[in-house]
Amino acid sequence: MAAKIKTIGVLTSGGDAPGMNAAIRAVVRKAISQGMNVKGIYQGYKGLLNEEITDLKARDVSDTIAKGGTLLYTARCHEFRTAEGQDQGAEICRKHGIEGLVVIGGDGSFAGAQQLAARGINTIGVPGTIDLDIACTEYTIGFDTAVNTAMEAIDKVRDTSTSHERCSIIEVMGRNAGYIALWCGIANGAEDILLPESYDYDEQKLINNIIENRKRGKKHHIIVNAEGIGHSSSMARRIEAATGVETRATILGHMQRGGSPTCKDRVYASMMGAYAADLLAEGKTNRVVGYRNGEYVDFDINEALAMQKEIPDYMLRVSKALSI
Ligand code: ADP
Ligand code: F6P
Secondary structure (H helix, E strand, O other): OOOOOEEEEEOOOOOOOOOOHHHHHHHHHHHOOOEEEEEEEOOHHHHHHHHOOOEOHHHHHOOOOOOOOOOOOOOHHHHHHHHHHHHHHHHHHHHHHOOOOEEEHHHHHHHHHHHHOOOOOEEEEEOOOOOOOOOOOOEOOOOHHHHHHHHHHHHHHHHHHHHHHOEEEEOOOOOOOOOHHHHHHHHHHOOOOEEEOOHHHOOOHHHHOOOOOOOOOOOOEEEEEEEOOHHHHHHHHHHHHHHHOOOEEOOOOHHHHHOOOOHHHHHHHHHHHHHHHHHHHOOOOOEEEEEEEEEEEEEEEEHHHHHOOOHHHHHHHHHHHHOO
16 A cells, blocks of 8 residues: 655654664665655754754665664754744654654653644654653663663673672663663672662661671672662762771763664664554554564554553562572
């Protein structure tokens, strides 16, 4: 069946995530295979407002699937949060013949897509964030690469922690969500995992746990702390003073966002990008692509943004049981 629209745009917005290039490539090539033209918009909504728009052909996305970052660059754009900015964005889409738009990013970027949809531009969101904090989907592009990068880094810190018989607090990203911390905590065998969703700020419990673990013969004590809690350096100073155990803080930072995407990120990104292009070809709008119960699915953006996501309590309890 012929595509319902002729020209679509694609942009990446918010924090970059490994696999975004694979998603762009999939959007471009699947759209072309459906007979649509594709325009790439640089620097997210900021580039849209500045009309940084280029044609994207199949060869323009060659040799990108293995690359980290985003070939379209990304940005955070305050102006696009305003009604004037959104009106202007929709007008610029129309000026360039862009009838549909794939927005690869997180919740914030989807809120922007929702506004463009309300102004007559068909929009589809693709979940691209290392944080895994989008409620409608079990998977977000970039998470797998980020947790593997963080896991390898924490393994290295652990060697030093053991050699010096130290306590190490390692802070991982995730904004207000604790998924990266939870996954790394389990994968790295951390003694404590601090998540914004469940941490009770009872530092005495942490201190007691470190002292107990020393008595049990543990040589190191790894605390994976989520960015949403933060303050790792001051926490380290207080813990050292209270326990007498040398304590160091390491903040992994933006290294978690870079690097070549894992196989899992490349495959999910390819599938989700292609799915988004198919939705636009069918004339759909205001949808977010997700992955649930083994299938690629899509949701209304309004419904998707209203959904809540919880930290799996069983994973947290298992991590405790395994760290004795
Ligand atoms: P993410 O998409 O990863 O959640 P942000 O929350 O930083 O990242 O959002 C990325 C961009 O999306 C913002 O800089 C802004 O341009 C746009 N955006 C965010 N929230 C809204 C909103 N409520 N309405 C319109 N645009 C928004
Ligand atoms: O959303 C991805 C993320 O890396 C979060 O984990 C973090 O809170 C934020 O982006 C950092 O943003 P910036 O790149 O602006 O420092």
